[in-house]
Amino acid sequence: MRKPIQKRTIKTRAKLLSAAEEVIRHGGYEALRVEEVVKAAGVAKGTFFAHFRDKDALMEILIADKLNACLDQAQSETPPKTVPEIIASLEPVHEFMTSERYVFDLLIRYSGATAIADIGPIAYCFERYFRVVMMWLETAEMRKDVPSELLAEGVQAFAIQAMSLQYCALHSATTFTDRLETYLDAWLTPAG
Template sequence: MNKPIQQRTLKTRARLVAAAQEIIKEVGHEALRTEEVVKRAKVAKGTFFAHFPDKDALLDLLIGEELNSCVDGLAELPPPASVEALVAQLMPLLDLMSRSRMVFDVIVRYSGAAAIEEVGPIAENFGKQLDLFIRWFDPLGNHPFRRDISPELMGEGVQAFVIQAIALNFCNLHNDVDMTKRLTQYLRAWLLPPT
């Protein structure tokens, strides 16, 4: 019933977010500086940290939004009819997650509900991904995937392998062709019933 949330707060927060988005568009996530954010948002340093516990929380929010629109896009597609189709459909997500080492690190760190408390935007998005996978792997659906384990478990495995594939991709100068191949190999072994 109480309404302790002020109009001013929303405005300030929106300015901070807008400034950050602008900066990221210009110089990328890696070069984001809180000083630059507050300068453009025309607020003091302390104000930033009154709105976000730390810089990573802002990145959680921004990257979470990007992930959301990406997953929303996926949700409109029909359930994939093969591992190859699945991997192809996931490519936009893969591209986003592997855009830069820093983005990937933030995603990995926050995908598991980061802090002990508080589920952030990225963690929420991973829940959303899971819902989507559960639909795609519905045992009642017409797909070639295994039916001996729950679709939820299948989805969690897909997430684990996506992260693994991207992580290995950041290594030995593998390019994304190899990432796709590797993920396909993982998911064939994970999702297909042995012939």
């Protein structure tokens, strides 16, 4: 069985990725053009699509990288125990997620896998987010009538809702943090 991972291949891929990062550093994610990336990388357009299924696939990789860095940071600190602490710990994650409308939309679109056995890097990020929160909740003083797995899924749902409403003119009175705190208070520590 031949396993020829040519050196050229990883080099070209690396060139494309770093070129894309550079392009994004200048104009943000939304403004990225494939033509610009391949020009900066010094390869032909077709080469790009030999390395990435489509433009979104590249975006997934780059955005998931950044998101994983945010999750690293969140995980490195001492586990939060209260709702405000949880929100504070997740702040860098949410901050990046809503840094650009384009980024948020893409995150949501790829938060679940497109097809079975085709789970992309962003879907893994969401899975990781879920697991990190679940671990926090297990050692925090939250309601115990439902499993912490379910609680963590709810935190994710509410965080997405709160981020979405940031973009919604009909609900722009409250800030993201206030809204999320209201949600999580009601979800994690309901007053019997």
